[in-house]
Amino acid sequence: MRSPASGRTHIVDAVFEVPAGGTAGIGTELRIPEPQLWSDADPHLYQLTTTLNWNGASAEYDEIVGIRTFAFDPDHGFSIxxxxxxxxxxxxxxxxxxxxxxxxxxxxxxxxxxxxxxxxxxxxxxxxxxxxxxxxxxxxxxxxxxxxxxxxxxxxxxxxxxxxxxxxxxxxxxxxxxxxxxxxxxxxxxxxxxxxxxxxxxxxxxxxxxxxxxxxxxxxxxxxxxxxxxxxxxxxxxxxxxxxxxxxxxxxxxxxxxxxxxxxxxxxxxxxxxxxxxxxxxxxxxxxxxxxxxxxxxxxxxxxxxxxxxxxxxxxxxxxxxxxxxxxxxxxxxxxxxxxxxxxxxxxxxxxxxxxxxxxxxxxxxxxxxxxxxxWWTQAPTAHLAVRAQPAGLDRKSFWTHPVSRNWDGAEEPIEVLCFAGGGAPHLTCDGSPVPLSFDEEGGFWSATVPASTAMFVLEVRDGDVVVARDELAHAGRPVVFAADVWHPPADAARRCRDAGIAIDSVIQIECRLLDAQGRLAAGELPVTVVTDGARVSIENGDLADITPYTSTMRRTFDGRLAVFVRAEDAGTVQVCAEGLPPVTVQL
The missing domain is CATH 3.20.20.80 (Glycosidases)
Structure with a gap:
């Protein structure tokens, strides 16, 4: 057994006999001093190699394993x-x-x-x-x-x-x-x-x-x-x-x-x-x-x-x-x-x-x-704004049946601005003026009711006097820029996948966004066409009502975004074109 991270190797040998045409079982015990344990915080893995030798022949089998203990306790829940x-x-x-x-x-x-x-x-x-x-x-x-x-x-x-x-x-x-x-x-x-x-x-x-x-x-x-x-x-x-x-x-x-x-x-x-x-x-x-x-x-x-x-x-x-x-x-x-x-x-x-x-x-x-x-689930600094029409008589048990969005164009009634904040104290300004927030005990977020005429919201999450997270929300403009960026996994995640023998380079993923003149996610959707030099592509926008065939090389954006997937073995040049905007060429 070998640890890819440390390079340490542990070996155990066993000899057994199998009768001709028969089967046999064998049990061995491998003791590892000071093992590096697998957990959610540090998912350490080992490569277990089993080598069989018989009559001058051999066969080898590799498997990725981990060492850990865990328990479910009736009074204290789960432990690792x-x-x-x-x-x-x-x-x-x-x-x-x-x-x-x-x-x-x-x-x-x-x-x-x-x-x-x-x-x-x-x-x-x-x-x-x-x-x-x-x-x-x-x-x-x-x-x-x-x-x-x-x-x-x-x-x-x-x-x-x-x-x-x-x-x-x-x-x-x-x-x-x-x-x-x-x-x-x-x-x-x-x-x-x-x-x-x-x-x-x-x-x-x-x-x-x-x-x-x-x-x-x-x-x-x-x-x-x-x-x-x-x-x-x-x-x-x-x-x-x-x-x-x-x-x-x-x-x-x-x-x-x-x-x-x-x-x-x-x-x-x-x-x-x-x-x-x-x-x-x-x-x-x-x-x-x-x-x-x-x-x-x-x-x-x-x-x-x-x-x-x-x-x-x-x-x-x-x-x-x-x-x-x-x-x-x-x-x-x-x-x-x-x-x-x-x-x-x-x-x-x-x-x-x-x-x-x-x-x-x-x-x-x-x-x-x-x-x-x-x-709710992390201590990480978090700031995110969303809005919706003021929900008269809102049933909080069915909160998400009252949709939220990042767009309030055309709203006539007062609107509710929702602040999803973590890692500090939330502070909201509307058109530059501070607005008091109240915590919704049933929804689990901070909110305020403001006029629909508000043009700009800014949410700051502060740890003392330090702003640790920030989000701003304004009326989105029309699309003027089409951005297309190749997604890359973080280096640590890529290393862990390599150590585990997982091939993560078979498909190249391109994240596409429509942006307005201020660099924000734009309002409105545009059809996007993908042109390649023979590469096989798939497009997904996440719109569950879009029935464009998945074999098509054209699809509309959804909430200003879509993802393009290209087989890595076909890697070359991909041109992604949003209607009416300069095309973007991605060299894979």
Whole structure:
């Protein structure tokens, strides 16, 4: 075993005999003095080389591994190498817009680094095994991983193909294959992934316990489950013709036993959609780590009900209350936002063809929510301004249904300016005059109501008398400059990827922006055409309603931005042209 960072090598030898046509197992013990431990703060990795020698022949196998200890404690949450951590996680689907699910490692790297800058330190692989490169990147970057196997067990869940809770549903998922393949697939997943130091838990299922979808219980009549809104009345009543929900407990015990036999070193968890019922039917009893989806209100009572089982938010909304439920309760190990990045599918309706639940767009650009989350999840200086129409009677529980933007052109009523600030005290001026701010306890930000005639906002975050972060917001002008910059990973991240054997140079990423005369992100969108000398390109703007074919070399900007991806092996010259502006030539 060799440490790429220090160059230290540790060797162990073993001799064993295998009969002709037979098999044999061997166990060895390698002791490493003063090992360098893997963690989110310092993701140190080792290269493990296994050399087999027999009858003058040999074969060699390399694998990247890490050394660490971790624990989930019922009262103190999660710890790594004895140090307590709060898991600040995001759920991820496996696609990346124009790439579908064939996502190059460099594209994942850019996305993951942006999520880490937000404060994220964990990923939940939703809801199936992902590409091997994504796990390797989590190892290299220091991101904890919950690896999840199934979204369905032996009965299918409803698929809302005409809109949320619009009947009739369709059924298309893993349930068809579960009876014959669940054990083989689960064991294969664990065998393939168990040497990744980033993985801290195996999840055996996601939301298999939806009420009446398809499992039913007489107890269902005593409580209301999630996903009930707009369902027909008969779908919210006990139906004895449906499969009995207690069957889930039997399956869960079987899956947990398979996991513990395949890997006894990590806890078994499950993402429960309806713990109000599942905690009473035995579904959660055999878990090492209880995962709740969107049920933060149950944390205190259920911690008292299950004092010996650690608890985590396996899937959570973006609200401040959901975060405070973690930050104010040491026994909650953390939360996983739905989701980290926008993804294809689960759309509201054509032409929208994806979910906008992410902190990043499909193009990998940050949203305003990213800055707000950063102000909660990090101590880093953060300053970001956003505006919206004054929300009369705003329901804070549905805060993000009242969209914010960086543009208030044409607003007639008073507007609310939102200040996402961290790392110091916020100070806001409007057209040069100080404006008092109030902290919104439900939204988790500072705000003020100002006239729509305001032309310029400036937010300064100060540590004492020192300005540590600053943002300004003014009416954007028309596009006059088109900027196109090649994205490069930070040197430390690139080194860690190289040490982990991850190829991150297969795709060149060009971040494009429309700028106004003041160098700010411009107002208005323009079609952009990419011209190459034969290089293969893809374009993504992050607009989930844009149905331009991904094979096209033209796409409109979205919020003044888009990303161009070029295969590195085709590297040459790329010309990016925004309509009416001087073209930009990028030498790759």
């Amino acid at each position: 190498n004895g140090e307590e951590r709060t898991l600040k996680g995001v759920c991820l689907h496996e696609d990346a817009g124009c790439f579908g699910v064939a996502v190059p490692p460099s594209v994942w790297l850019r996305r993951l680094l942006t999520l880490k800058e937000m404060g994220a330190n964990a990923v939940r692989m939703a809801h199936n095994p992902h590409d091997r490169a994504l796990y390797a990147l989590c190892d290299a970057l220091g991101l904890f991983v919950i690896d999840e196997a199934f979204d369905e067990w032996e009965n299918p869940k409803n698929k809302w193909w005409q809109g949320h809770n619009v009947y009739p549903p369709r059924h298309e998922g893993y349930a068809t294959h579960f009876p014959a393949w669940h054990e083989r697939d689960l064991r294969d997943q664990i065998a393939a992934h168990r040497n990744h130091p980033s993985i801290i838990a195996w999840s055996i299922g996601n939301e298999v316990d939806y009420p009446n979808d398809p499992y039913a219980s007489v107890l269902f009549e005593q409580m209301t489950g999630n996903n009930d809104a707009d369902k027909p009345a008969q779908e919210r009543m006990y139906d004895p013709t449906r499969p009995d929900v207690r069957r889930l407990t039997t399956i869960a015990r079987r899956l947990s036993a398979i996991v513990r036999e395949a890997d006894p070193t990590r806890p078994v968890t499950l993402a429960a959609a309806f713990p109000e019922l599942s905690s009473r039917t035995g579904l959660l009893d055999d878990l090492d780590l209880i995962g709740y989806n969107y049920k933060e209100r149950l944390y205190p009572d259920d911690h008292r009900r299950f004092p010996d089982q650690p608890l985590i938010g396996s899937e959570n909304g973006h609200g401040y209350a959901q975060w405070r439920a973690v930050a104010e309760n040491d026994f909650v190990a953390g939360q996983f936002l739905w989701t980290g990045i926008d993804y294809l599918g689960e759309a509201r309706g054509w032409p929208v063809h994806g979910s906008d639940a992410g902190m990043l767009t499909l193009a990998g650009f940050t949203k305003s929510e990213w800055h707000l989350r950063r102000s």
